[in-house]
Amino acid sequence: MKVAVQLDRRRRTLLYTGLSVTVVLAVVIAGSFAVDAASTTQLAGRNLSPSWAHPFGTDRLGRDMFARVLSGLRLSLVVGVSAAAISGVLAVLMACAAAVGGRVVDRAITWVVDLFLALPHLVLLILLAFALGGGTRAVIIAVAITHWPSLTRVLRGHARHVVSSDYVAISRQLGRGRWWIARRHVAPQLLGHFLVGTVLLFPHAILHEAALSFLGLGVDPAEPSIGVLLAESMRFLSAGAWWLAVLPGLCLLVVVKLVDAIGENVRALLDPRSHHL
Amino acid sequence: MKRVGMVLAGVLVLAGCAAGVDSKSGSGGQTPKELRLAIGGESADGYDPTLGWGRYGSPLFQSTLLTRDPELNVVNDLATKHSVSANGLVWTVDLRADAKFSDGKPVTAEDVAYTFTAASKSGGLTDVTALAKAVAVDNDTVELQLKRPQSTFVNRLISLGIVPKHAHGKDYARKPIGSGPFTLVQWDQGQQLIVQRNENYYGTKPAFERIVFTFTGEDASLAAAKAGQVSMAAVPSSLAKTTVAGMKVVPVKSVDNRGIVFPYVADTGKKSADAGPIGNNVTSDKAVRQAINQAVDRQALVDGVLEGYGSPATGPVDGMPWYEPSSAIQGNDPAKAEELLETAGWKDSDGDGIRERAGVKAEFTLLYKADDTIRQGLALSVADMVKPIGVRITPKGVSWDVIDKRLHADAVLFGWGSHDPSEMYNLYSATQAGVEYWNPGYYTNPIVQKNLDAAMAATDQATATKFWKAAQRDAQGNGFGPAGDAAWAWLVNLQHTYFVSDCLDVGKPQIEPHGHGWPITAGITGWRWSC
Numbered sequence: 001m002k003v004a005v006q007l008d009r010r011r012r013t014l015l016y017t018g019l020s021v022t023v024v025l026a027v028v029i030a031g032s033f034a035v036d037a038a039s040t041t042q043l044a045g046r047n048l049s050p051s052w053a054h055p056f057g058t059d060r061l062g063r064d065m066f067a068r069v070l071s072g073l074r075l076s077l078v079v080g081v082s083a084a085a086i087s088g089v090l091a092v093l094m095a096c097a098a099a100v101g102g103r104v105v106d107r108a109i110t111w112v113v114d115l116f117l118a119l120p121h122l123v124l125l126i127l128l129a130f131a132l133g134g135g136t137r138a139v140i141i142a143v144a145i146t147h148w149p150s151l152t153r154v155l156r157g158h159a160r161h162v163v164s165s166d167y168v169a170i171s172r173q174l175g176r177g178r179w180w181i182a183r184r185h186v187a188p189q190l191l192g193h194f195l196v197g198t199v200l201l202f203p204h205a206i207l208h209e210a211a212l213s214f215l216g217l218g219v220d221p222a223e224p225s226i227g228v229l230l231a232e233s234m235r236f237l238s239a240g241a242w243w244l245a246v247l248p249g250l251c252l253l254v255v256v257k258l259v260d261a262i263g264e265n266v267r268a269l270l271d272p273r274s275h276h277l
Numbered sequence: 278m279k280r281v282g283m284v285l286a287g288v289l290v291l292a293g294c295a296a297g298v299d300s301k302s303g304s305g306g307q308t309p310k311e312l313r314l315a316i317g318g319e320s321a322d323g324y325d326p327t328l329g330w331g332r333y334g335s336p337l338f339q340s341t342l343l344t345r346d347p348e349l350n351v352v353n354d355l356a357t358k359h360s361v362s363a364n365g366l367v368w369t370v371d372l373r374a375d376a377k378f379s380d381g382k383p384v385t386a387e388d389v390a391y392t393f394t395a396a397s398k399s400g401g402l403t404d405v406t407a408l409a410k411a412v413a414v415d416n417d418t419v420e421l422q423l424k425r426p427q428s429t430f431v432n433r434l435i436s437l438g439i440v441p442k443h444a445h446g447k448d449y450a451r452k453p454i455g456s457g458p459f460t461l462v463q464w465d466q467g468q469q470l471i472v473q474r475n476e477n478y479y480g481t482k483p484a485f486e487r488i489v490f491t492f493t494g495e496d497a498s499l500a501a502a503k504a505g506q507v508s509m510a511a512v513p514s515s516l517a518k519t520t521v522a523g524m525k526v527v528p529v530k531s532v533d534n535r536g537i538v539f540p541y542v543a544d545t546g547k548k549s550a551d552a553g554p555i556g557n558n559v560t561s562d563k564a565v566r567q568a569i570n571q572a573v574d575r576q577a578l579v580d581g582v583l584e585g586y587g588s589p590a591t592g593p594v595d596g597m598p599w600y601e602p603s604s605a606i607q608g609n610d611p612a613k614a615e616e617l618l619e620t621a622g623w624k625d626s627d628g629d630g631i632r633e634r635a636g637v638k639a640e641f642t643l644l645y646k647a648d649d650t651i652r653q654g655l656a657l658s659v660a661d662m663v664k665p666i667g668v669r670i671t672p673k674g675v676s677w678d679v680i681d682k683r684l685h686a687d688a689v690l691f692g693w694g695s696h697d698p699s700e701m702y703n704l705y706s707a708t709q710a711g712v713e714y715w716n717p718g719y720y721t722n723p724i725v726q727k728n729l730d731a732a733m734a735a736t737d738q739a740t741a742t743k744f745w746k747a748a749q750r751d752a753q754g755n756g757f758g759p760a761g762d763a764a765w766a767w768l769v770n771l772q773h774t775y776f777v778s779d780c781l782d783v784g785k786p787q788i789e790p791h792g793h794g795w796p797i798t799a800g801i802t803g804w805r806w807s808c
Contacts, residue, residue, distance in 0.1 A: 041654075041661045043581025060515070061581065061654050134676075221647045221674045222657055235515060235650070 010269070017265040020258040024077065027255060031074025037067035038224045047236070050243050057243040060236065068224035069248045073255055075225050076206045079140050080259070083205035087147035088198035092190055094148070095155030096182040099163045109156065116149040125208055129217045136219045139212055143205050151197040155190050162189045192270045199263035203256040210252060226252045308806040311487040315498035316511040316775070318490075318795025319470065323450025324461065326438035327396040330450070333790055334798040337472055338379075339438025339455030340480070342370055342389065343431065345696065347785045347800065349598055351431060351738070354480070355384060355439060355456065365426025365736040370434070372417040376479045378441045379460045386413035391442040393421060393433075404699075405433050426734045428741035429699035436697075458483050458802045468492060483802045499776070508778040511794040514586035515650070517774040525779055528772040529797060531789035532597060532694035534590045535655055536767035537643060539566050539688050541718040549711050554686040555719060559641045562634075564621030565668065566763040568614035572666045573659055575608050578769050582654035586772040591759050592749055595770055596788050599698050599745035604758030614666045625667050632667035640669035644683060645690040647674030652690050655768055684717040691717075694770070694791035698745050702729050705748065705757045705764065720764040724755045773797070780808035 042062030050057045056065035098109040116124070125142050132138035162168060168185050176184075212218035213227025221228055226248050233244035324330045326339050342356040353359075358371040376384040390411040397405040407430060410422045423430060444454045453461055458480065459472040470490040474483050493501060495513055502510035502521050510524075517526050544556035559565055575589030588595070591605040623632040623639050632639040643660065645652040656672035663670055670688070680689055691714070693700060702709075706729050709715035725748050732744030750756035757764045773793045777783060782805045789796040 039657070041581075041658045043577045043658055046581055060650075061657060216648060222653060222672060232650075 013265045013268055017262055017269075020262045020265075024255065024258055024262075027070065027073050028077055031070040031072075031077075034067035034070040034074075037064055038071040039063065039222070047241060049241075050247075056247045057241070059232065059244060063224075065229075065244065065247065068229060069226070069251050072224040072226045072229055072248065073251060075136070075219065075223070076209055076252065076255070079143055079209040080202045080206040082140050083144040083147055083209075084198045084201040086144040087151065087201055087205075088194055090145075090148040091151040091155050091197070092187065092194055094152045095159045095190060096186050098152075098156045099159035099186055100178040100182045106156075106160075109152070113149045113152050113156075116146070117153075121146065122208070122211060125212055126215070126217055129212055134217060136223065139209055139218045142212070143208050147201050147205055147208075151194075151201060154197060155193055158190060158193055159186050162186050192267075196263055196267040196270065199259065199266060202259045202263070206252070206256055206259070308484050310485070311489060312485045312509075312781070312804075313489045313491060313507045314509045315491045315493050315501050315507045316509060316794040316797060317492060317498070318792075318798075319467070319492040321466075324453040324464075325445075325450035326440060327392060327399050327445075328450065330453075331438045332436050333792055334795040335458070335801050336438035336455070337457055337459045337798070337801075338453040338461055339440060339457045340376070340478075341436065341438055342372075342434040344435055345787065345799075347787050349696065349787060351435065355389075356434070359434065361736045363736065365428070365734060366423050368421040368423070368430060368434075369414075370419050370421065372419065373479065374417055376456045377477045378444070378454055378456050379475050379477060380441070380444060380454050381477070382441065382443065384439060384441075384456050385416055386419040387416075388442045389413070389419045389439055391445070392437060392439045395440070395445065396433075396437055405437070408433075426736065427699075428733055428735040428738065429697055429702070431738065432697040432699070459488065462487070481802050484805050488801075502776045508781050509783075509797075510776045511797070512774055512776060513651075513793075514584050514772065514774050517586060517776075518584060521776050523779055524776045527775045527777045527783065527786075528586050529775065529786045529789055530588070530596065531771055531773050531791075531793075531796075532593075532595060532696075533692065533771045533773065533789060533791045533793065534593060534595065534694045534767055535652065535690060535692045535769050535771070536590065536593070536765045537569075537659070537688050537690055538684075538718045538765050539763075540686055541720040541762075541764055544686065549685055551681075553682050553684070555711070557641055557686055557688075558637050559639055560688060560718075562621060562623075563762065564617045564623065565639060566766065567759065568617045568666060569659075569663055569668065570606060570759040570763050570766045571608060571610050571617065572614040572663050572668075573608055573766060573768065574662055575768055577609075577662075578655060578658055582651060582658060583769060583771060586774050587769045588772070590767040590770045592767055593693055593701050593704055593765070594698065594745075594749075595767075597696070597698070599701075599742045601746035601749035601756075601758070604750035604756055604760060606759045608759075611666050614663075618666065618668075623667070630664070630667060631669045638669070639667060640671065642683075642687040643670045643672045643690060644675050644680050644687050645672060646680070647676060651771075652692070656690050659766075659768065684714070685711060685719060689717060692791060696790050698732070698741070701745065701748070702733055705729060718764060720757065720762070722755070722757065722762055724751070725757050725762070780806055782807045 040063060045058055046060055046062035048054055048058040054064050054066060056069055058064055094109050098106045124146055128142035129138050132141055162185060168181060171181055171185060209218060210227035213225045214231045218227055219225045229248040230245060236244050320330050322328050324338055326336055330336060331339060341354050343351050344354040346352050355372055355376055356370045357373050360369050372386060378384060390413045393405060393408055393411040397408040407423050407425060407427045408421060409424045412420045414420050438455060441454055458475055458478045460475050462471040462473045464470050469492060472488050474486050498510040499512050499516055501507045502524055539560035540557035541561060542556040543558050543561040547555045549555055579585060579587045579589060594600045618632055623634045625632045643656050645656040653674055660670040660672050703715040705716060705720055705725060707721035707726055710719040728744045728748040732741045735741035735744060748756060749758045750761055755761055773789050775797060784800050784803045786797055787799050
């Protein structure tokens with residue numbers, strides 16, 4: 001009985017994860033196809049409310065909002081993937097270095113992590129995006145290089161735990177170098193945390209990209225990004241064009257929630273015990 | 278949704294039933310004592326005309342030698358007569374004798390001479406650099422001597438408010454004294470300006486004792502109008518579709534135009550003084566410029582991007598007395614545009630939808646100021662309108678910093694518009710090529726230049742107007758207009774939109790220059806309460 005329930009739950013989790021991944025991938029693919037439609041103006045049909053031809057309505061220049069939302073979500077996911085990947089790799093490298101590099105390296109890395117965590121994240125992002133000259137590339141870089149500190153802290157703790165274990169001590173006694181230990185003993189142990197942590201960085205990165213674009217520091221204002229769409233919709237809310245704000249916002253929420261669910265489920269699958277705690 | 282909005286607006290109006298006026302005088306059909314306006318236009322530098330105050334609209338506290346009536350004709354204000362010497366170098370102005378400053382002292386020729394001298398020295402925004410010397414001949418005659426003949430100098434007589442010599446100093450900008458229709462009561466910088474009727478004013482006295490100008494953003498202005506706190510609010514055309522109880526939308530025509538400037542010369546590797554590249558191999562071809570002018574559906578831009586609050590533009594001075602109607606084109610004729618390109622040798626031989634000639638693709642970048650939604654809408658729409666004729670325009674929203682670097686090599690969406698034809702001179706004269714934002718495309722045409730110079734050197738306005746018109750299109754068909762060199766593709770003239778209380782009669786407003794808000798005060802002394 002107990003086994004059956006566990007299997008059931010595991011299968012359900014797998015199914016849910018698979019579904020989430022499919023939806024996210026579908027958004028990316030549909031978004032790639034929608035790029036052209038998203039920027040084509042049609043002055044005759046502007047400010048239309050949602051209909052069958054335009055499920056999300058049209059904006060002030062008659063651009064199809066559904067295409068713009070898809071295309072915007074795709075951009076968000078691209079930013080999310082690159083930011084999460086870069087931040088994840090940075091975090092693993094730093095955690096390994098902190099674990100095997102000795103006290104000075106460990107102190108230095110902890111200090112840098114504390115420094116970054118002490119700065120308000122959005123302010124740091126704004127500074128970086130501004131310093132890099134704005135535009136899509138600047139946003140990707142700014143988001144990518146500011147999301148590693150919290151993951152680094154988690155991974156560092158775990159890596160130090162691994163390093164203090166007996167078999168690493170034996171390995172060291174046997175004359176293995178630091179780099180070998182980092183590669184063979186520490187990194188594999190961090191894989192689970194790394195995967196989960198990276199996926200969970202994803203929603204943060206997406207929301208930060210939207211925030212930057214909303215503030216006008218992000219992508220080109222003509223390019224459909226969810227942040228830009230939301231910023232533009234502000235002026236039309238008082239005129240009653242609710243669909244310009246609600247639908248893109250809702251879609252962003254759904255995608256973020258889906259990615260978050262993928263992360264949570266992957267954690268449940270890789271480390272079932274933590275899930276029951 | 279719309280209904281909910283209206284109910285909401287109704288509730289707001291009920292909540293703020295002060296209706297924009299101080300109701301001390303009661304509601305028995307009397308003019309209220311105080312009028313509140315939210316039209317922006319605060320002058321951060323204060324209210325000193327020698328530093329640039331009063332270039333647009335009413336200078337409120339000062340009065341000018343000449344002024345423009347609603348039809349933009351030049352009429353006397355402080356002056357009773359003015360004449361220009363045969364060589365165009367000496368302008369003689371006679372003053373009226375009954376004008377007094379608000380401190381009771383009379384306005385004399387000495388004050389006028391002082392004002393012009395001070396303005397030419399300060400290098401303020403009112404450009405009086407052509408002035409060599411200003412001399413008071415007697416108590417009510419002043420002679421303005423110029424370095425070079427300049428027919429547009431009349432606009433300095435129109436825009437420069439006269440300041441009192443005896444009371445003009447460092448803190449004048451904060452405590453202005455003048456011979457205008459109002460005196461300053463209080464200025465809370467960034468918040469409001471309160472003015473009071475000048476009982477010593479020699480002209481038509483304003484109907485309102487006090488006027489309060491509140492300086493708020495566009496959205497806040499609209500909210501204030503909805504709450505009944507102001508009698509007039511300047512709002513962007515995108516918000517003009519909302520309804521406000523007790524107020525009507527007054528769209529005012531303007532020469533506040535938007536157009537695309539093309540790099541006129543080919544890219545030969547030349548650089549401007551600050552190392553920006555000059556020239557573009559696509560837009561340097563007249564056929565491409567004319568084709569774009571022909572392909573653009575300007576009425577669709579007006580209806581779509583400006584929500585109908587505007588008019589198609591094909592020149593920089595549409596509707597002004599010196600506008601040449603024959604320079605205009607109808608536009609929206611893609612077939613003619615394609616014909617122009619075909620004849621010039623631009624053909625799509627590789628079938629990618631973009632024409633090419635001698636290995637050069639018919640494509641270029643169009644820069645616009647990123648945070649300006651109207652310019653963005655225009656740029657994106659124009660790009661889509663020229664796509665079918667085989668020209669690819671890539672619109673790019675950037676900051677002024679980027680435009681400063683690229684404006685000689687990429688097309689740029691600009692906005693201009695002035696009551697002074699010297700702007701037209703600056704936009705098309707070879708002498709101004711690459712100077713500030715004037716003539717960024719390095720446009721040059723000897724015939725046009727000759728007409729522009731002749732207009733500038735004319736000693737009377739009729740002759741000047743004749744040459745201004747010829748510069749746009751002369752009898753032989755030469756000119757900078759779209760039918761001639763098509764140096765620009767002008768797109769639209771905006772209409773400035775104001776919510777005005779149903780009770781406030783603002784008369785017939787002037788065609789307004791670039792800048793939305795303050796220019797409407799040009800007729801402020803004639804405003805009446807009609808309830």
